[in-house]
Amino acid sequence: MSQNQLAQIHLKITRHIEKHSQLPGALLPLLHAIQDDLGFIPEDSYSLISKALNLSVAEVHGVVSFYHHFRTQVPGKHILQVCRAESCQAMGSEALEQHIKSHLSVDFHETTEDGAITLEPVYCLGNCACSPAVMLDGDVYGRVSASKIDGLIACARETVMNSEAA
Structure with missing residues (x-):
C-alpha cells in the first residue's frame, strides 16, 4: 500500500x-x-x-x-462464506467445501491469487431448510451443488474482470 x-x-x-x-x-x-x-x-x-x-x-x-467474523488482512473483492453448521454438514457441505477449496486453490481465511475471492467459514446462515448453504457478498444461496457454486464463482470473477476493464 x-x-x-x-x-x-x-x-x-x-x-x-x-x-x-x-x-x-x-x-x-x-x-x-x-x-x-x-x-x-x-x-x-x-x-x-x-x-x-x-x-x-x-x-x-x-x-x-x-471472533471469526473479523479479518486482519485486506479481503478479496468478493467474500464467499460456506456454512459449517450441523444441518449443512448433514446435507453435504464438507464435500462442497473441498470442491470450493480445490476450485479456488485456497483454504479458509485465504484469498485467491487474483484477489477476486476470499473464502471464509460461517457457523449458520439460518438457511437450514435449504442446506447446504453459502453466502456470497451478503446474498444467501441454498441447496448449493458443485455446479451451482462453480457458476456463482464464475459470475463473481466476471464482475472483477469487468470492473478492472472499465
Whole structure:
C-alpha cells in the first residue's frame, strides 16, 4: 500500500474511534465499524484502539482473533462464506467445501491469487431448510451443488474482470 493509502486508512480508523470511544462497551461496535468501512481491521490499529478505550493491545487482539467474523488482512473483492453448521454438514457441505477449496486453490481465511475471492467459514446462515448453504457478498444461496457454486464463482470473477476493464 502507498503512503497515501495508509494515511487514508489511519484517518478512517481515527474517525471511527472518535465516534465510538464514548459508547459503553465500545470495542465490538468500533471493530464492526472499522471492518464495515475497510473490509478488515489492520493489526497496526490495535494500539490506537487500545489507547482510546483504555485497553491493552492484547485485549484488542484477543477480541479480533476470537471472533471469526473479523479479518486482519485486506479481503478479496468478493467474500464467499460456506456454512459449517450441523444441518449443512448433514446435507453435504464438507464435500462442497473441498470442491470450493480445490476450485479456488485456497483454504479458509485465504484469498485467491487474483484477489477476486476470499473464502471464509460461517457457523449458520439460518438457511437450514435449504442446506447446504453459502453466502456470497451478503446474498444467501441454498441447496448449493458443485455446479451451482462453480457458476456463482464464475459470475463473481466476471464482475472483477469487468470492473478492472472499465
